[in-house]
Amino acid sequence: MIELTETTEDRAAGCCNPGLAPRIGPDEARELSDDLSILANPIRLQILDMLAQRDGHVCVCDLEVALPVKQPTVSHHLRLLRAAGMIDCERRGLWVYYFVQRESLADLRARMLDRFDALAYSTEQHD
Amino acid sequence: MIELTETTEDRAAGCCNPGLAPRIGPDEARELSDDLSILANPIRLQILDMLAQRDGHVCVCDLEVALPVKQPTVSHHLRLLRAAGMIDCERRGLWVYYFVQRESLADLRARMLDRFDALAYSTEQHD
DNA sequence: AGCATATATTGACAATCGTCAATATAGCCG
């Protein structure tokens, strides 16, 4: 019943990788995938790109005219990006100006690259 | 009617960025966000990571025991990853072995980095 | 105060996503 010693027999009848486990834990995987989900939208990518172009000086109405969605939708995406820490905003009179948070984006970039290089270039070739 | 010359007057009553447009077009934005959507899932990230660890030799049953979802769900995620060209598989008798498509991942990495560097480091500071 | 404009929020809706039980398919072995 309590056969804890027979690690090779229990699992992997004829298979090959007994103790295989992801190097990325469930929590870190969740964190990274949450950030990726924010990026994974064409409107949000375009918003980020426009904000990056004119650092610190883009008001919502300018975004609206440049995007194929209506104002409440733009507002919605801005909120998501802001909640994710990728952008922030500042009110000036009647207008609200959004800008990218370069630090936060650089941080995400680094985390993504870490993982990505592990995926695309890593380790143990079996040939 | 055909007032093409009055660019400053038409739009942007009191606002600031008349001709703002994303440098990334709708199609490229869509393409990139599709790829990011595939990555934006913790199970798929873990699958990719395990495949990258043991290049060319991971059968589905090994993935199953290492993941917190049931077999049909694993199969579902493998299908998405495969459809996206990020992984592929090969049947050997009863088992199916999956492996990462490093080229395709490297390509995605490059496209992401292009965009990302534009976002995080780019251009025109207004201060 | 009252009006006008810019942005945010709400609520509804269709579409997509992640998951699983049930079932189907494919290959082995007796």
Place this chain on the structure above:
DNA sequence: CGGCTATATTGACGATTGTCAATATATGCT
């Protein structure tokens, strides 16, 4: 053949997402 095992597919379901019209909030102006 028939049974067994590994993987895929189907179909259902709840959860999440993207969108918009309608409405609310905030600010400036007269």
